[in-house]
Amino acid sequence: MRSELTEFTGMNLHFRLFICSLFLSFVGWSQNRIPPLTRMDSEQAAANYQQYCALCHGEEREGDAADYAPSLKSKSLMSTMPLNFLASSIGFGRPGTPMAAYLDEMGGPMSMREIFTLSVWLKQIAGHEQIELPLDPIGGDLENGQLLFRQKCAQCHGKKGEGVEGPALANPAFLAFATDAYIHYAITNGRDETQMKAYNKELSEEERNDLTHYIRSLASGWSPEPKELAPYPNxxxxxxxxxxxxxxxxxxxxxxxxxxxxxxxxxxxxxxxxxxxxxxxxxxxxxxxxxxxxxxxxxxxxxxxxxxxxxxxxxxxxxxxxxxxxxxxxxxxxxxxxxxxxxxxxxxxxxxxxxxxxxxxxx
Ligand code: HEC
Ligand code: HEC
The missing domain is CATH 3.40.250.10 (Rhodanese-like domain)
Structure with missing residues (x-):
C-alpha cells in the first residue's frame, strides 16, 4: 500500500489529476457512494482543517472568520459542489483571492491524498445528500445579464465579478469547475445562513438564466500548472x-x-x-x-x-x-x-x- 502511494504521489500532476478524476467517476459523484473515512483519516482531516482552514473559514466551518471566506457547511454549497471541484478548490485555490493553493506541487503544505481526505471529510461532516445537477449549458441574454449583475450583484461580487464580500465569480479557477447549473442553483437558492440570499422570488427564471450566462461569459480558460518551486532562503x-x-x-x-x-x-x-x-x-x-x-x-x-x-x-x-x-x-x-x-x-x-x-x- 505504501509503495503504491509513493508511486502515485511521484507522478506528474496532470496525470494524477487524470487518475483522480477516473477514480472519482468510478466511485461516482454521489456522496452516498463515497466510502466512509476510517476513524484515523477523519481525525487527521479534522486536525488539518483546524490547522489550515479555520483561520478564515471558522472553527465550525461557518465562514467569514477572516477575508469573507465562504461557509463550508451551507447545504446549498455542500450538496451541489462535486468532490473534484471541492478538492481542486483546495488544491489549486482561487488565484488572485485570499484562497491559496494547498497542494504540495503548487508549493502548498498538503499532499493530494490529504486534500482528498479533507474534501471527503468536509462533505461527510456537512451531512447533506449530493444533488446531481445537469451538465448542459444554460443560455440567456448576455446584455440583460450584465445589467442585472451591475444592479443586483456587483456591490458584493465586484463590478467585474472580481469579488469583494462575495466570492470572485469571474475567477478562472472557479469557472473552470463551476457548471452553469451550479451557478444557477446558487443564484436561485442562495447559500443558507450567509449573506448570499435566494433570488428565486426577486428574479424570474429567465433573469437567472441571463445572469448565469453572463457569469459564464467571464471565463477565460485555466488549467492547473505545477510549479518549479523556488528554493527557501537560508x-x-x-x-x-x-x-x-x-x-x-x-x-x-x-x-x-x-x-x-x-x-x-x-x-x-x-x-x-x-x-x-x-x-x-x-x-x-x-x-x-x-x-x-x-x-x-x-x-x-x-x-x-x-x-x-x-x-x-x-x-x-x-x-x-x-x-x-x-x-x-x-x-x-x-x-x-x-x-x-x-x-x-x-x-x-x-x-x-x-x-x-x-x-x-x-x-
Ligand atoms: C449582500 C451581498 C451579496 C449579493 C448582493 C449577492 N451575493 Fe452572491 N454571494 C455572496 C456571498 C457572501 C457568497 C458566499 C456565501 C457563502 O457560501 O458563504 C455568495 C455566493 C454566490 C455564488 C456561489 C459562488 C461559489 O463559489 O460557489 C454565486 C454564483 C453568487 N453568489 C451569485 C450572485 C449573483 C448572480 C448575485 C446577484 C443576483 C449575487 N450573488 C448577489 C454575497 C452576495
Ligand atoms: C486566508 C484565508 C483562507 C484560508 C486560510 C483558507 N481559505 Fe478557503 N477561501 C477563502 C476565500 C476568501 C475564499 C473565496 C475566494 C473567492 O473569492 O473566490 C475561499 C474559498 C474556498 C472554497 C470555495 C467555496 C465556494 O463557495 O466556492 C473552498 C472549498 C475552500 N475555500 C476551502 C478551504 C479549505 C479546505 C481550506 C484549508 C485547507 C481553506 N479554504 C483555507 C479564504 C481562505
Missing part, C-alpha cells in the same frame, strides 16, 4: 541589510505599520526581517523582496526557529490583511520578541500600489 539570509540601521516605524494601535514606511525602510536599506505568513504556495507565486515564508499554520514551537532575537524589527504580512500575520506576530510577542509589527494594508494593496515584488519561478 537562515543566515533572514535578516535584510544586516549592517543597516534599525528602521523607525510609527505603529498604529501598537501593531500595524503602514506599507509606505516598510517600502521606505527597504529603499533605505534598513535592517529587518520580513515574514510572509500566507500559505507557502503564495510565497512561491510572488512576495515582497527578501521576505521569508512563515505560514500561519506553523507551530508555536517552530515559529521563532532561526529568527534574530536582538531587537531587529520583524514585520509580517498576509493577504487578509491581518488574520494570518496577527496570528504569527501574537506567537512571537508571546515568546518575548520586542520589535514586531504587521503591514497594515496587506499584500494585495502592496501589489495594487505596484510596490516591488519578487516573483517565484514558474514553469
Amino acid at each position: 537562515p543566515e539570509d533572514y535578516t535584510l541589510n544586516p549592517l543597516g540601521a534599525h528602521p523607525e516605524f510609527q505603529l498604529k494601535q501598537g501593531r500595524y505599520v503602514p506599507m509606505d514606511q516598510v517600502l521606505n525602510a527597504l529603499n533605505e536599506k534598513k535592517r529587518m526581517v520580513i515574514l510572509d505568513t500566507r500559505t507557502s504556495s503564495e510565497w512561491h507565486n510572488a512576495h515582497i523582496p527578501g521576505a521569508i515564508p512563515m505560514p500561519y499554520y506553523i507551530s508555536e514551537m517552530e515559529v521563532d526557529k532561526d529568527l534574530p532575537k536582538d531587537g531587529t524589527w520583524i514585520i509580517a504580512y498576509c493577504a487578509c490583511p491581518h488574520a494570518a500575520s496577527d496570528k504569527i506576530i501574537n506567537m512571537l510577542r508571546k515568546k518575548g520578541f520586542e520589535n514586531t509589527a504587521v503591514i497594515d494594508e496587506g499584500f494585495f494593496k502592496w501589489l495594487d500600489a505596484q510596490y516591488p515584488i519578487t516573483a517565484g519561478q514558474m514553469r
Whole structure:
C-alpha cells in the first residue's frame, strides 16, 4: 500500500489529476457512494482543517472568520459542489483571492491524498445528500445579464465579478469547475445562513438564466500548472541589510505599520526581517523582496526557529490583511520578541500600489 502511494504521489500532476478524476467517476459523484473515512483519516482531516482552514473559514466551518471566506457547511454549497471541484478548490485555490493553493506541487503544505481526505471529510461532516445537477449549458441574454449583475450583484461580487464580500465569480479557477447549473442553483437558492440570499422570488427564471450566462461569459480558460518551486532562503539570509540601521516605524494601535514606511525602510536599506505568513504556495507565486515564508499554520514551537532575537524589527504580512500575520506576530510577542509589527494594508494593496515584488519561478 505504501509503495503504491509513493508511486502515485511521484507522478506528474496532470496525470494524477487524470487518475483522480477516473477514480472519482468510478466511485461516482454521489456522496452516498463515497466510502466512509476510517476513524484515523477523519481525525487527521479534522486536525488539518483546524490547522489550515479555520483561520478564515471558522472553527465550525461557518465562514467569514477572516477575508469573507465562504461557509463550508451551507447545504446549498455542500450538496451541489462535486468532490473534484471541492478538492481542486483546495488544491489549486482561487488565484488572485485570499484562497491559496494547498497542494504540495503548487508549493502548498498538503499532499493530494490529504486534500482528498479533507474534501471527503468536509462533505461527510456537512451531512447533506449530493444533488446531481445537469451538465448542459444554460443560455440567456448576455446584455440583460450584465445589467442585472451591475444592479443586483456587483456591490458584493465586484463590478467585474472580481469579488469583494462575495466570492470572485469571474475567477478562472472557479469557472473552470463551476457548471452553469451550479451557478444557477446558487443564484436561485442562495447559500443558507450567509449573506448570499435566494433570488428565486426577486428574479424570474429567465433573469437567472441571463445572469448565469453572463457569469459564464467571464471565463477565460485555466488549467492547473505545477510549479518549479523556488528554493527557501537560508537562515543566515533572514535578516535584510544586516549592517543597516534599525528602521523607525510609527505603529498604529501598537501593531500595524503602514506599507509606505516598510517600502521606505527597504529603499533605505534598513535592517529587518520580513515574514510572509500566507500559505507557502503564495510565497512561491510572488512576495515582497527578501521576505521569508512563515505560514500561519506553523507551530508555536517552530515559529521563532532561526529568527534574530536582538531587537531587529520583524514585520509580517498576509493577504487578509491581518488574520494570518496577527496570528504569527501574537506567537512571537508571546515568546518575548520586542520589535514586531504587521503591514497594515496587506499584500494585495502592496501589489495594487505596484510596490516591488519578487516573483517565484514558474514553469
Ligand atoms: C449582500 C451581498 C451579496 C449579493 C448582493 C449577492 N451575493 Fe452572491 N454571494 C455572496 C456571498 C457572501 C457568497 C458566499 C456565501 C457563502 O457560501 O458563504 C455568495 C455566493 C454566490 C455564488 C456561489 C459562488 C461559489 O463559489 O460557489 C454565486 C454564483 C453568487 N453568489 C451569485 C450572485 C449573483 C448572480 C448575485 C446577484 C443576483 C449575487 N450573488 C448577489 C454575497 C452576495
Ligand atoms: C486566508 C484565508 C483562507 C484560508 C486560510 C483558507 N481559505 Fe478557503 N477561501 C477563502 C476565500 C476568501 C475564499 C473565496 C475566494 C473567492 O473569492 O473566490 C475561499 C474559498 C474556498 C472554497 C470555495 C467555496 C465556494 O463557495 O466556492 C473552498 C472549498 C475552500 N475555500 C476551502 C478551504 C479549505 C479546505 C481550506 C484549508 C485547507 C481553506 N479554504 C483555507 C479564504 C481562505
